[in-house]
Amino acid sequence: MKFGIQVNEGPYNHQSSDSAYRFTKAALEKGHEIYRVFFYHDGVYNGSRLGVPPQDDRNITELWEALAEEYNLDLVVCVAAAQRRGVLDESEANRNGKDANNIAAKFRISGLGQLIEAGIQSDRLIVFGD
């Protein structure tokens, strides 16, 4: 089956990104396809490479990136939600006159249309959030 995944909460404060990660990993290991993982609302914070959680805890951003590396996952951060919260890639930072960017390498920033498209193209769209 082909799944689209939506993550609506940031890392750590809520479990939804962990749950989405574990679901995505399990689905891939069972041979299912993940069309896209779309990060919305505070979920965009999952795509910040600047998080430094304690060493004896999980690093959710790095977990997503490792999964993306292994399975060529499409990790998309919503541009409107990301701009509002200060998650930027290099071109967005330049365009908005900011002095830094923080997007993690395996994530990309794109529009909400990518979420709708994931709904259209996937057999199921699964929302992880509150």
Added chain:
Amino acid sequence: MSEVIKKFMYVNRKAPYGTIYALESLEVVLIGAAFDQDVSLAFIDDGVFQLTTGQDTKDAGMKNFSPTYSALGDYDVTKIYVEKESLEERGLTLDDLQDLKYEDEDEDWAEKDSIRLVSREELAQVMDEQEILLSF
């Protein structure tokens, strides 16, 4: 934009302010309208407060985005389900909500009501018919 037409329902469950879910749900609806899908909205639980008239956010220092709901008809978003029990549980009636309309192109642009007041049971049925449920 797409040959596949799916039934999308946006389920709005939270009060308009206090969290950002309502505002960012509306942003998805507006962007999603460009995809020519079969779209409907549901307002349940505290989500029914999103449609109330007379919202004034001045003292809270937040943007009042409630006027945007009246533009939904222009985006061809014409099916807005409001759950009767959620209204009643909060002491609200349809008179407390915006009078949302759309122009029906199949009937010479006659103005029609967008809001459909449905019971919890009826809404469950409508949800069951959907292919994509986005809950906010």
